[in-house]
Amino acid sequence: MPRHVDHRFQINLRGVIDLLSHHLYSSPGVYVRELLQNATDAIRARQLLEPGHTGTVRVELIEKQDGGPPTLLFSDDGVGLTEEEIHRFLATIGESSKREALAERRNDFIGQFGIGLLSCFMVCDELLVVTRSVKGDGRTMEWRGRHDGTYSVRPSEHPLAQPGTQVFLVARQDTVELFTPERVRQLALHYGGLLPFPILLTADGSTSRINTEGAPWRRQYESSSDRRAALLAYGREVFGSDFIDCIPLKASSGDVEGVAFVLPFSPHYNAKQKHRVYLKNMLLSESAENLLPDWAFFVKCVVNANELRPTASRESFYENDTLAKARESLGQALRRYLTELAKDDPRALQRLISLHGLSVKALALDDDDFYRLVIGWLPFETSLGMMTLADYRKQNSTVRYVSSLDDFRQVARVAAAQGLCVVNAAYTYDTDLIEKLARVFPDAQVEPFSAAELPQSFEELTLDERESVFPLIRAAELALQPFRCDVAVKKFRPKEVPTLYSSDAEGAFRRDAERARDESDDLYGSMMDSMLGAAPGSDRPLLTFNFLNPVVRKLAGVKDRALMKVSVEMLYVQALLLGHRPLSAKEMALLNQGLLGLIAAQLDGGGEDSGRGGMH
Numbered sequence: 001m002p003r004h005v006d007h008r009f010q011i012n013l014r015g016v017i018d019l020l021s022h023h024l025y026s027s028p029g030v031y032v033r034e035l036l037q038n039a040t041d042a043i044r045a046r047q048l049l050e051p052g053h054t055g056t057v058r059v060e061l062i063e064k065q066d067g068g069p070p071t072l073l074f075s076d077d078g079v080g081l082t083e084e085e086i087h088r089f090l091a092t093i094g095e096s097s098k099r100e101a102l103a104e105r106r107n108d109f110i111g112q113f114g115i116g117l118l119s120c121f122m123v124c125d126e127l128l129v130v131t132r133s134v135k136g137d138g139r140t141m142e143w144r145g146r147h148d149g150t151y152s153v154r155p156s157e158h159p160l161a162q163p164g165t166q167v168f169l170v171a172r173q174d175t176v177e178l179f180t181p182e183r184v185r186q187l188a189l190h191y192g193g194l195l196p197f198p199i200l201l202t203a204d205g206s207t208s209r210i211n212t213e214g215a216p217w218r219r220q221y222e223s224s225s226d227r228r229a230a231l232l233a234y235g236r237e238v239f240g241s242d243f244i245d246c247i248p249l250k251a252s253s254g255d256v257e258g259v260a261f262v263l264p265f266s267p268h269y270n271a272k273q274k275h276r277v278y279l280k281n282m283l284l285s286e287s288a289e290n291l292l293p294d295w296a297f298f299v300k301c302v303v304n305a306n307e308l309r310p311t312a313s314r315e316s317f318y319e320n321d322t323l324a325k326a327r328e329s330l331g332q333a334l335r336r337y338l339t340e341l342a343k344d345d346p347r348a349l350q351r352l353i354s355l356h357g358l359s360v361k362a363l364a365l366d367d368d369d370f371y372r373l374v375i376g377w378l379p380f381e382t383s384l385g386m387m388t389l390a391d392y393r394k395q396n397s398t399v400r401y402v403s404s405l406d407d408f409r410q411v412a413r414v415a416a417a418q419g420l421c422v423v424n425a426a427y428t429y430d431t432d433l434i435e436k437l438a439r440v441f442p443d444a445q446v447e448p449f450s451a452a453e454l455p456q457s458f459e460e461l462t463l464d465e466r467e468s469v470f471p472l473i474r475a476a477e478l479a480l481q482p483f484r485c486d487v488a489v490k491k492f493r494p495k496e497v498p499t500l501y502s503s504d505a506e507g508a509f510r511r512d513a514e515r516a517r518d519e520s521d522d523l524y525g526s527m528m529d530s531m532l533g534a535a536p537g538s539d540r541p542l543l544t545f546n547f548l549n550p551v552v553r554k555l556a557g558v559k560d561r562a563l564m565k566v567s568v569e570m571l572y573v574q575a576l577l578l579g580h581r582p583l584s585a586k587e588m589a590l591l592n593q594g595l596l597g598l599i600a601a602q603l604d605g606g607g608e609d610s611g612r613g614g615m616h
């Protein structure tokens, strides 16, 4: 019978530390976070046993007189550890005394993974922990852990007078720059600035308190304007910007609380803002992204969460149900702010819209009540200039809009000259917002507008005029037959516009298909031909000549048929170009020939002129 021998996994601690420092932690400074967090948890654990215990964390930088490496000492008056707990928790990677609390869904501690202490080995090779437990026989024990994975435990020769823990780190040659008073102060303030009990730093012979009294949004203020001023000052300190307003945030899911700051500039429309988040008052991340709904890109926030789960790197929140619910509630708080602004202070809302219109539009699409409140205030570009939708609707019973910039360019000038107001809904969210109007307000009339509708409002020619343009119509129909384009002559404004090309959706399809056929090989081309043959021919595009335009009038009187043909072709191509429509190969050829012909004619005439000029 073969004998089975069970072996234990061997862990190469150096490999694990390398993994953590390169892949899990963003900087070697995180050891300060881990030590502050362990001290905080130890004090909380003691408070559970001894309600009323206050607790202090002391950080001391001990610089050697003989030029040896400096030592950092973190002490707390928390629960401490017994000898048995040292073996179980300190010396076993992945074991944590806080797991039971976590399993019971109690939220007492920040730590949970049992790996935080390892981060110290990013800055030193040996850790000395001197600890005395509130439980047990009152002995002080000493644990020495080394980065090669070995450790020793023994009773300490320097017994502690009170329960608590001291952690000593001796700087390594390559990490001494992290062990200066300034750096230690910076790191402790950075990670522990909101911790609710004192962190005292002793360096250069003096002791001072690093943190102030907890989160600024939890403090009491004399008045609401004092509160606003203090929070805006805090926002400036944290993000270095002068924000235009601050909004309190609160969510019961995840026990989240904090403040959102309204950005003083318009961010890129789907830029994700990076928020500063604390977990149980310990800095978790300065670049959390998943905290607010997508539309809320007009704010940057600072929040503390007591009941959200961190990822193991401790640099963001774990995406789960609680986070989703918290995000929803925080979104509600922002929604409330905007809604109140719309009701109580429309001028402030207008200022906000001019900076953060896209956020407001995105929310209006998302939320019908908010839509009702703000839609009238939103500005749109129209053929008669910028105006709010409310102003537009005062003057027009039907909201006419186009959804592409090319269409708008094509119709804007002519529509405006006809007194027609057409909304350019080509920008982000605008078409959806306009189309939503009829759904939210049943009496509203909304219609997409196309250039094909323009000629209807054009003025007809008189009988005499019609007779005078007959040769032009004949010549144009002939010239444009290869392009399947119909011809009309009407009067419209502005008179500087000689022609207008219009086509409805089907016409546009046909144009695109014809262009595709021109550019494709025979097999594909014949397929396109049969498709084009199948499409009904009635909706052909239309080139409308403007009889008010002097060039068009002149053209109508031209006798030279070749000149008439070239002129019609050029006006046709020009109308396409003005409408931002891509030219087919055939149309491009027209343009080339026409232009070259014109240049040649000019050069011929011009050459004679200058020759004659030289004679004088």
Ligand SMILES: Nc1ncnc2c1ncn2[C@@H]1O[C@H](COP(=O)(O)OP(=O)(O)OP(=O)(O)O)[C@@H](O)[C@H]1O
Residues within 6 Å of the ligand: 034, 037, 038, 039, 042, 076, 078, 079, 080, 081, 089, 090, 095, 096, 097, 098, 110, 111, 112, 113, 114, 115, 116, 117, 118, 165
């Ligand atoms: N200052 C301290 N006082 C008392 N116990 C401590 C202290 N520091 C560490 N410990 C004990 O050592 C264990 C391991 O600490 P470590 O920082 O590695 O992990 P953790 O805090 O449990 O979890 P995490 O990896 O999430 O930080 C802790 O669970 C705790 O029992």
